[in-house]
Structure formats: structure tokens, C-alpha cells
Amino acid sequence: MVFRKIVLRFFALTVLLIGMNFIYVLFFLEQDLQHFAPIVNSIRAIPKDSKILYIGESSNVTISLEDLDQRPISELLNEHYPSLRIAQLTQAAAHAGIFKTLLENVDPQTEIETVVVTLNLRSFNAEWIYSGLETPLRKTALLLEDRPALMNRFLLSFKHYPAYTEKERFDLIQSEWEAQDLALPKNFPYKNVIQWRDAVDRIGLKNARGERDHKRTQLAYEFISSYAFRIDLKNNPRIADLNDIIDLAKKRNWNLVFNLMAENTDMAEELLGPELLSIIRDNRKLLVDYFTKKKVTVVDNLELIRNADFVDKEWPTEHYNQHGRRMIAANLAQAIQKFHKKDYAPVDNVHFFNDCEGQLPWANLHTLSSKQAASGKKSSCTDLQNEYSINFRFPFEQLPDKARNKVHVKMMVQGTTFNGETLLVMDVRRKNGEHYWKSVALNELTRQKKDWQTITHTFDLSPVHSDGEFIEIYVYNQSKKILYVDDIDILFQ
Structure with a gap:
């Protein structure tokens, strides 16, 4: 009889705990997860x-x-x-x-x-093992451990994680340092x-x-x-x-x-x-x-x-x-x-292409616009508010030595007016902080028409072959007219 009562009580307790765990998971677990x-x-x-x-x-x-x-x-x-x-x-x-x-x-x-x-x-x-950051890290991990959710919450409430005082931490670290x-x-x-x-x-x-x-x-x-x-x-x-x-x-x-x-x-x-x-x-x-x-x-x-x-x-x-x-x-x-x-596709740091769809971490991504596109859905829009197009930036020193002689730039552009105030720019920062800045006006590279057209230009890198640090390539539009840039293709040789 006694044994039967024990079994029944154990069974009732088990059912109660399962029910409590179900209620906790259903109504309270998510809130605790977001907090802890x-x-x-x-x-x-x-x-x-x-x-x-x-x-x-x-x-x-x-x-x-x-x-x-x-x-x-x-x-x-x-x-x-x-x-x-x-x-x-x-x-x-x-x-x-x-x-x-x-x-x-x-x-x-x-x-x-x-x-x-x-x-x-x-x-x-020892410093990391007994770090003061270990307490918040273990609190974070505790609710995610492979146990019933309610048990994890009880363990969290009873601080079942390292919670050393500064003196305890100091003593533990010193002890390991001295012993080893x-x-x-x-x-x-x-x-x-x-x-x-x-x-x-x-x-x-x-x-x-x-x-x-x-x-x-x-x-x-x-x-x-x-x-x-x-x-x-x-x-x-x-x-x-x-x-x-x-x-x-x-x-x-x-x-x-x-x-x-x-x-x-x-x-x-x-x-x-x-x-x-x-x-x-x-x-x-x-x-x-x-x-x-x-x-x-x-x-x-x-x-x-x-x-x-x-x-x-x-x-x-x-x-x-x-x-x-x-x-x-x-x-x-x-x-x-x-x-x-x-x-596997090895990165050769020689050829770069950006279709302006926003997938690559170039600078000035805020200029991307869906109003016009030579391909895909977007291009880089330059105007009175945004004079600089999407910007290619790269550590010059990471270019292979054989690819530091010249850079070929090809891109699609569309605009109502091309003049000397719209420039294709290459800017190389030297290791001494000085800049090697070269530009060419787009009206020297384009025909005067509104449709998308391809422009190409080659910049000489020989003056900065050995002391270049960073290189940037972009369009600088001071004309106050809208100019779209797309499909930028850059090849170093």
C-alpha cells in the first residue's frame, strides 16, 4: 500500500512538472530568451x-x-x-x-x-577561464542548454553558473599562475x-x-x-x-x-x-x-x-x-x-566587377537607385545631393606586384549632359599620406546622347607602383545634372 502511494505521488508530481514545463514554454520561455x-x-x-x-x-x-x-x-x-x-x-x-x-x-x-x-x-x-565576462556568458547559455526549459529557468533563478566575486576571481587566477x-x-x-x-x-x-x-x-x-x-x-x-x-x-x-x-x-x-x-x-x-x-x-x-x-x-x-x-x-x-x-573560386585581387545591385561592400551604397539600370534593377545615381558615385576602394598593397602597372576601367553611364564637370577619378593614397589623383572628363569618353553607353579608360599606375597604399575609383559629378552609373568593371595589369 505504501509503495503504491509513493508511485501515485511520484506519477502525480511528474505530470505536474510536465504540465508546468508546458505552460512555461507556451507563455514565458520566449520572454526569458529575449531578455537573457x-x-x-x-x-x-x-x-x-x-x-x-x-x-x-x-x-x-x-x-x-x-x-x-x-x-x-x-x-x-x-x-x-x-x-x-x-x-x-x-x-x-x-x-x-x-x-x-x-x-x-x-x-x-x-x-x-x-x-x-x-x-x-x-x-x-586562467584570466579568460575566470573572466568577469564568464557570468553573463553562462547566464546566456543556461536557458539554451539541452534540458527541460523549466529546469533551465529554475537553475537560472538559483544562479547555477559561475558568479565569482572579484576577490574570488583574483585568488583563482593567482593560484593557477603560482601552481603551474x-x-x-x-x-x-x-x-x-x-x-x-x-x-x-x-x-x-x-x-x-x-x-x-x-x-x-x-x-x-x-x-x-x-x-x-x-x-x-x-x-x-x-x-x-x-x-x-x-x-x-x-x-x-x-x-x-x-x-x-x-x-x-x-x-x-x-x-x-x-x-x-x-x-x-x-x-x-x-x-x-x-x-x-x-x-x-x-x-x-x-x-x-x-x-x-x-x-x-x-x-x-x-x-x-x-x-x-x-x-x-x-x-x-x-x-x-x-x-x-x-x-571554390580563388580571389585573385586583379579583376573586380559591380553590377550595382547592392551585393558588394563598396562605398556610397546610399547612391543606389532603382529609377534606372543598364542591367539588373539598380544603378548608382549622382546628382546635386550625391556628387560621388558608388566607390571602389581597395588596399593597393594587396594587389599582386604584376598588377600594379595600369588599371582599365569600363562602366555603363547614362545622363542628359556630359561636360568637363563630370569626371572619372582614380585616387591612390601613398604610404606617406600624399595622394596621386588622376581624372578624365566624361565628355572625352562619351557621345552626347541620353541612352546607356559604355565608357572605357586606362589609368597609369607606374608612379605609385611601389608606394601605393589605397586606391579609389569613382565618378565625380559636379554638373548638377543627374548621371547614372552601372556595371563597373575594373581590371588591374
């Missing part, structure tokens, strides 16, 4: 026909203020696979543990074939991070006058904190999270790629010598070997990017300018050819 986990909207927005998913942190989207091309790495990757839809998920400060939860929530019905997971070396260090032996040669005087940091702080880095350089000393301090550690394959939580992602990829039948991001090894060696660089390289080898044995494609970008292409100069990050992001995307694109060989 808005990243769910990005997950839901992944197009069903996506073939590649790129998941990362701020390294994907951070730009330099001087960048003309502000596309994230995921979009630059798409240049190499124009026939494929590439989706992206970006969560600032995220790491493998967060990526795992986000990937578990990707709709299984999507057509994703390849998943690219950002592998950030710094995310394995850096395993450097015996003649290296410091055994752990604390000893090394204290020595740098005490001695300091010197400038050319032999005086303490406070900025470089602080930067060296930060580099030690970020990179002076040895990855423990058994105990580092990132390894377990990445192994879970491997299991998920197998279950979903995804090609899995770990994209190891570039670190500023130039600055690491300049500030702290070969010892820190050797630790960075050892950790890279450990990760590459470990995950390659598990049949994961690991793209090694660790030393791909030079110091000049890092955005942040006062602390170590994986934030790159447009040149750096392009290099990462190109290296990644080559590595995943084996999964999408027939769709």
Missing part, C-alpha cells in the same frame, strides 16, 4: 540553405577605423565560395563552452555541411607567471634613452598574463568543450574545422624574447596534434599576421585590420577546399 539569451535570434536567423557556418567571437567582426573594407572574416570567406551561403554566429568574449551550446541549438533541418569553430589560444588561459611550472630551460630565472610578471614590473622595459617605458612594460605584463601557460589536455575545460563539439559534429554529420586564430607573435618576441614565443608555439603544436588525431581539420593561422595588421596596440587581442582579416579568410578558404572543391 538574445543570441537565440541569430541562431534562428541562420538560413536553411546555409552550407557553411562560421562561429566566433569578436575576432570575426572587429575592424580598424582606417579599414575601407569592413567586412567580417565570415563574409570575406564568402568571396572564395560565392555560390555557397555562409552563415555566421558571433558572440563577443565567447569560447568553446559557449560555442558548444549555441551549436546544439542550430536547427537540424538546416543544410549545413561544414562548421568552422574559432579556436582562440588566449581562451585557454612554465617548463622553460633551467637557465631561465622565473618558474611561473607570478615570478615573471613581478620581475618585469620591478625591472621594467627601457626606451632608447635607457628610461623605463611604462607603456611597453605594461604591454609585456599583459602578454605574460595572456600567453605564459601550458595547456593541460586533461584538466583544461576548453579541451572538454571542444571534444563535445567533435561529438556533436559527428552526430550532425558536419565537417568540423577548428580555425586557430593569429596571435601577435612579433610583439611577444620583441617584448619578452624567445621564451614566451616558445610557449606559444608549444601550445599551438599541442592543439594541432591533439585535434588532428581526432580527425578535425585544424587551420593554423598562429603566425600568419604581422604586428602592423593587429588593431589593438595596448593589449593582446585577435583583432585584425582588413589585410589581416583577408589573410585569415584566404587561409581558411584554402583549407576547406577538400569539403567544397567545386565551389
Whole structure:
């Protein structure tokens, strides 16, 4: 009898909990998701026909203020696979543990074939593991974890996530720094991070006058904190999270790629010598070997990017300018050819075409108009309010050396009047900041008629062959008359 009562009560409790979970999902879950986990909207927005998913942190989207091309790495990757839809998920400060939860929530019905997971070396260090950002990240992930929704909400209410005080965080980080032996040669005087940091702080880095350089000393301090550690394959939580992602990829039948991001090894060696660089390289080898044995494609970008292409100069990050992001995307694109060989289209940085339909990230996209078009539905409209047409901008230094002699420009134009106030312009900014500016009046290139017509012109690049930095090509209309531009074709030779 007693046993029967227990069974009935257990059954009643189970029914009650199932009912409560149903009510919570029906009426309250969405509100909580929008409040605590808005990243769910990005997950839901992944197009069903996506073939590649790129998941990362701020390294994907951070730009330099001087960048003309502000596309994230995921979009630059798409240049190499124009026939494929590439989706992206970006969560600032995220790491493998967060990526795992986000990937578990990707709709299984999507057509994703390849998943690219950002592998950030710094995310394995103690400062990141016990970061103050870990609390909001874990709160975001908690409601998305693979459990009944009501249970996740209870766990959220009872703070089932890391919520260390600043003192607790400090103590945990200090404990790891003190406990781990850096395993450097015996003649290296410091055994752990604390000893090394204290020595740098005490001695300091010197400038050319032999005086303490406070900025470089602080930067060296930060580099030690970020990179002076040895990855423990058994105990580092990132390894377990990445192994879970491997299991998920197998279950979903995804090609899995770990994209190891570039670190500023130039600055690491300049500030702290070969010892820190050797630790960075050892950790890279450990990760590459470990995950390659598990049949994961690991793209090694660790030393791909030079110091000049890092955005942040006062602390170590994986934030790159447009040149750096392009290099990462190109290296990644080559590595995943084996999964999408027939769709791979190498970017040669020689021939560019824009049909003015708004698909390419050229400047002055606000000039696109559907009033006239030589092809498609849109063209670039210049008039009294918009004197500059859609604008081709490109880092001159990324052009192959053989393609820096001349540039051929061809485009379609339509207007009521062509005169000396309507110009085709090429502007090359030199490395010293000066500009090499050349133009030709459209009335020298066109016939006086209202229909669409083709104009062509060749600009000489030899004066800036070796010192050009950025090049721009556009139409400059000062005539106060409407002029439409379409189908811009640019070829460097």
C-alpha cells in the first residue's frame, strides 16, 4: 500500500512538472530568451540553405577605423565560395563552452555541411577561464542548454553558473599562475607567471634613452598574463568543450574545422624574447596534434599576421585590420577546399566587377537607385545631393606586384549632359599620406546622347607602383545634372 502511494505521488508530481514545463514554454520561455539569451535570434536567423557556418567571437567582426573594407572574416570567406551561403554566429568574449551550446541549438533541418569553430589560444588561459565576462556568458547559455526549459529557468533563478566575486576571481587566477611550472630551460630565472610578471614590473622595459617605458612594460605584463601557460589536455575545460563539439559534429554529420586564430607573435618576441614565443608555439603544436588525431581539420593561422595588421596596440587581442582579416579568410578558404572543391573560386585581387545591385561592400551604397539600370534593377545615381558615385576602394598593397602597372576601367553611364564637370577619378593614397589623383572628363569618353553607353579608360599606375597604399575609383559629378552609373568593371595589369 505504501509503495503504491509513493508511485501515485511520484506519477502525480511528474505530470505536474510536465504540465508546468508546458505552460512555461507556451507563455514565458520566449520572454526569458529575449531578455537573457538574445543570441537565440541569430541562431534562428541562420538560413536553411546555409552550407557553411562560421562561429566566433569578436575576432570575426572587429575592424580598424582606417579599414575601407569592413567586412567580417565570415563574409570575406564568402568571396572564395560565392555560390555557397555562409552563415555566421558571433558572440563577443565567447569560447568553446559557449560555442558548444549555441551549436546544439542550430536547427537540424538546416543544410549545413561544414562548421568552422574559432579556436582562440588566449581562451585557454586562467584570466579568460575566470573572466568577469564568464557570468553573463553562462547566464546566456543556461536557458539554451539541452534540458527541460523549466529546469533551465529554475537553475537560472538559483544562479547555477559561475558568479565569482572579484576577490574570488583574483585568488583563482593567482593560484593557477603560482601552481603551474612554465617548463622553460633551467637557465631561465622565473618558474611561473607570478615570478615573471613581478620581475618585469620591478625591472621594467627601457626606451632608447635607457628610461623605463611604462607603456611597453605594461604591454609585456599583459602578454605574460595572456600567453605564459601550458595547456593541460586533461584538466583544461576548453579541451572538454571542444571534444563535445567533435561529438556533436559527428552526430550532425558536419565537417568540423577548428580555425586557430593569429596571435601577435612579433610583439611577444620583441617584448619578452624567445621564451614566451616558445610557449606559444608549444601550445599551438599541442592543439594541432591533439585535434588532428581526432580527425578535425585544424587551420593554423598562429603566425600568419604581422604586428602592423593587429588593431589593438595596448593589449593582446585577435583583432585584425582588413589585410589581416583577408589573410585569415584566404587561409581558411584554402583549407576547406577538400569539403567544397567545386565551389571554390580563388580571389585573385586583379579583376573586380559591380553590377550595382547592392551585393558588394563598396562605398556610397546610399547612391543606389532603382529609377534606372543598364542591367539588373539598380544603378548608382549622382546628382546635386550625391556628387560621388558608388566607390571602389581597395588596399593597393594587396594587389599582386604584376598588377600594379595600369588599371582599365569600363562602366555603363547614362545622363542628359556630359561636360568637363563630370569626371572619372582614380585616387591612390601613398604610404606617406600624399595622394596621386588622376581624372578624365566624361565628355572625352562619351557621345552626347541620353541612352546607356559604355565608357572605357586606362589609368597609369607606374608612379605609385611601389608606394601605393589605397586606391579609389569613382565618378565625380559636379554638373548638377543627374548621371547614372552601372556595371563597373575594373581590371588591374
